[in-house]
Amino acid sequence: MTATSQVRTRFAPSPTGYLHVGGARTALYCWAYARHFGGVFILRIEDTDLERSTPQAVQAILDGMQWLGLAHDEGPFYQMQRMDRYRAALAKLLDGGAAYHCYSSPAEVEAMRERQRAAGDKPRYDGTWRPEPGKTLPAIPADRTPVIRFRNPQEGAVTWDDLVKGPITIANGEMDDLVIARPDGTPTYNFCVAVDDWEMQITHVIRGDDHVNNTPRQINILQALGAPLPRYGHLPMILGTDGEKLSKRHGAVSVMDYPAQGFLPEAMLNYLARLGWSHGDDEVFSIEQMCAWFDLDHLSKSPAQFNPEKLAWLNAHYIKQADNARLAALASPQMTQMTQEGAQFADGPPLEAVIALMKDRAATVNELATAAMLFYRAPAPDAALLAQHLTDAVRPALADFARQCTDIAWNRDALAAMLKTVLASHKLKMPQLAMPLRLLLTGQLQTPSIDAVVELIGRQTVLSRLQPVA
Numbered sequence: 001m002t003a004t005s006q007v008r009t010r011f012a013p014s015p016t017g018y019l020h021v022g023g024a025r026t027a028l029y030c031w032a033y034a035r036h037f038g039g040v041f042i043l044r045i046e047d048t049d050l051e052r053s054t055p056q057a058v059q060a061i062l063d064g065m066q067w068l069g070l071a072h073d074e075g076p077f078y079q080m081q082r083m084d085r086y087r088a089a090l091a092k093l094l095d096g097g098a099a100y101h102c103y104s105s106p107a108e109v110e111a112m113r114e115r116q117r118a119a120g121d122k123p124r125y126d127g128t129w130r131p132e133p134g135k136t137l138p139a140i141p142a143d144r145t146p147v148i149r150f151r152n153p154q155e156g157a158v159t160w161d162d163l164v165k166g167p168i169t170i171a172n173g174e175m176d177d178l179v180i181a182r183p184d185g186t187p188t189y190n191f192c193v194a195v196d197d198w199e200m201q202i203t204h205v206i207r208g209d210d211h212v213n214n215t216p217r218q219i220n221i222l223q224a225l226g227a228p229l230p231r232y233g234h235l236p237m238i239l240g241t242d243g244e245k246l247s248k249r250h251g252a253v254s255v256m257d258y259p260a261q262g263f264l265p266e267a268m269l270n271y272l273a274r275l276g277w278s279h280g281d282d283e284v285f286s287i288e289q290m291c292a293w294f295d296l297d298h299l300s301k302s303p304a305q306f307n308p309e310k311l312a313w314l315n316a317h318y319i320k321q322a323d324n325a326r327l328a329a330l331a332s333p334q335m336t337q338m339t340q341e342g343a344q345f346a347d348g349p350p351l352e353a354v355i356a357l358m359k360d361r362a363a364t365v366n367e368l369a370t371a372a373m374l375f376y377r378a379p380a381p382d383a384a385l386l387a388q389h390l391t392d393a394v395r396p397a398l399a400d401f402a403r404q405c406t407d408i409a410w411n412r413d414a415l416a417a418m419l420k421t422v423l424a425s426h427k428l429k430m431p432q433l434a435m436p437l438r439l440l441l442t443g444q445l446q447t448p449s450i451d452a453v454v455e456l457i458g459r460q461t462v463l464s465r466l467q468p469v470a
Contacts, residue, residue: 007039008203011065011072012193014046015057018254019064021246021306022208022238025272029235030206031070032273032287032294042200043072048079048192064255068265069287077200079192086187089195089225090148090180098224099180101146102129103138124176125149148181150191150221158216163206163233163296170216178217194218198227206296209234233296235276236303246306262330262364264322267315275304284317316363324352327359331369338373348376349456357448357456375456379443379465389435395469397426397433398440402466410459416451441465 009030013023034041043065047053062076079086093099104112104125113123129137130151152175159169180191187195197205197218212234222229238246246253258268269287277300279285279293319327328351335351348354354372362368390398401422408414423433434450441462447453454462 005203007034007037008042008201009034009039009206010042010044010197010200010202011070012044012046012196012207013061014049014052015054015061016049016052017057018060018256020253021255021272024064024068024255024268025238025275026207026235027065027070028068028269028272029277029294029299030204032291033204033206033296034073035291036294039203040073041070042077042202043075044077044079044196044200045075046079046189046192048186048189050080050186060254060256067256067259068269074200077196079196082192082196083187085199086181086192086195087185089191090187093150093180093221093224094148096224097131098151099148100129100131100151102149102177102179103141103144103146104128105144122174127177130177145183147179147183149177150180150217150224152177152217152220158219160215160219160229160232162212163204163231164236164299165209165212165234165301168212168215170213172216172220175217175220180221190214190217191221194221194225194227197230198222198225202230204233204296205230206233206235209236233299235299236301238275239303239305241305241307243305262366262368263311263315264318264365267311267318270318271311271314275306276300284314312363319359319362319365319368322359324355324359327355327365327368328352330365331355331372334366334369335373335376338369338376349458353456357452361448374442374444374447377443379439379441381439381443385445386436386439389439390469391432391436393426394428394432394436397422397428398436398466398469400425401433401437402463405454405459405462405466410455412451412455415454419451440469 011023011027011030013019013027019027031041033039045058045061047058065072090099094101102125108128109125112126112128116123116126129146130149131137153172155172157169157171159167162168178190179188181187193214196202215232215234219229240246255268259265266287269290270285273285273290273294274283277294278298279290282289285293332351351372354375355368358371359368362371401419404418404422408418419430419433422428423430426433435445437450438445438447438453441453441457457465
């Protein structure tokens with residue numbers, strides 16, 4: 001980029017479903033590239049597919065972008081609110097001879113394609129209504145409303161230096177005359193995209209490689225409009241662990257499934273960033289670091305593979321780093337729901353303190369919420385396990401421990417020192433006392449350090465739960 005130019009990128013989803021993982025990665029790359037250069041990131045909703053676009057899908061896109069923190073600088077723009085702009089551009093092409101009215105019916109177009117298939121040719125519109133010097137066009141049917149077709153060049157080729165794939169050339173002869181407006185006047189996808197990219201002054205189009213075949217059509221339309229061309233970069237697809245295109249069968253593919261499963265947005269952003277881009281060997285980095293580093297030179301040409309285990313590993317890392325109050329706010333609604341199943345959420349220790357103790361063991365907020373409930377449920381130890389660990393040799397030590405709990409300073413250091421004293425007095429090893437303590441106090445054999453657990457459960461609750469055996 002030159003010192004005087006401004007990067008302008010766009011994310012332009014169609015609201016025909018949720019914001020999926022591939023779309024979120026595209027949005028992230030467009031956003032990060034604009035941020036890296038101090039440019040502008042535009043959100044555009046391409047909603048001209050009236051049969052499939054829904055308000056619910058629009059909201060799902062907006063929710064996903066908000067959760068990820070990918071704030072747009074301009075927009076959101078809705079194509080259905082820009083019909084006047086498209087009509088003006090259509091008129092420009094018609095007046096300049098770069099577009100024309102076509103009165104071929106859908107049945108006639110399908111019949112011509114069937115004939116071409118039968119002859120072994122590529123099916124395409126045969127140009128019946130394409131005006132040419134000296135050509136006599138058919139009589140206009142009285143009962144038929146025309147479509148508008150773009151008069152695609154028939155000679156030469158479209159070449160662009162793709163920012164990801166390198167030079168790509170597609171012959172104009174491979175493309176027929178695209179319908180750019182339907183009989184009701186509604187413009188079609190490729191035409192709207194070209195007009196929008198022109199009028200929104202998009203400098204870089206970064207999108208999935210399923211759009212590669214759209215690019216030469218859009219370039220030809222832009223050139224016919226006399227518009228400057230953006231740079232194009234097409235990202236390889238994301239595959240599932242089985243090597244197939246990522247789909248619902250691979251699990252959660254809607255971005256908004258992930259907060260529901262207990263993932264943090266910073267983990268998702270970090271993971272998505274590495275699905276096709278790299279900065280040396282760095283695996284864990286903040287979104288601020290990504291914006292400082294991000295360029296298009298280190299985008300991969302190969303498909304990326306979505307690995308749920310790697311995402312969970314990153315999420316566990318970010319949970320360890322996260323503010324306890326924030327995690328408590330995320331876990332609290334789930335825990336409140338669990339209290340309706342018999343737990344006493346309000347009577348337990350401060351949730352932030354519990355979160356601080358438990359978060360090193362959780363890969364998701366959901367796991368953290370479930371694990372934290374051991375401090376808010378009455379213990380129900382397995383009878384066989386209790387019989388195994390609550391031996392006659394241990395009972396006197398438990399009674400000694402309970403007696404000393406009545407007046408000891410209630411903090412972890414004091415409790416740890418007292419535990420060591422009790423163990424020494426009764427000639428026991430830590431597991432011999434810690435295991436029955438865990439069972440009696442929490443109902444579980446696996447917990448964080450027993451002194452930390454005892455501290456959080458609180459003096460009165462500890463004495464109450466040890467009273468039957470002390």
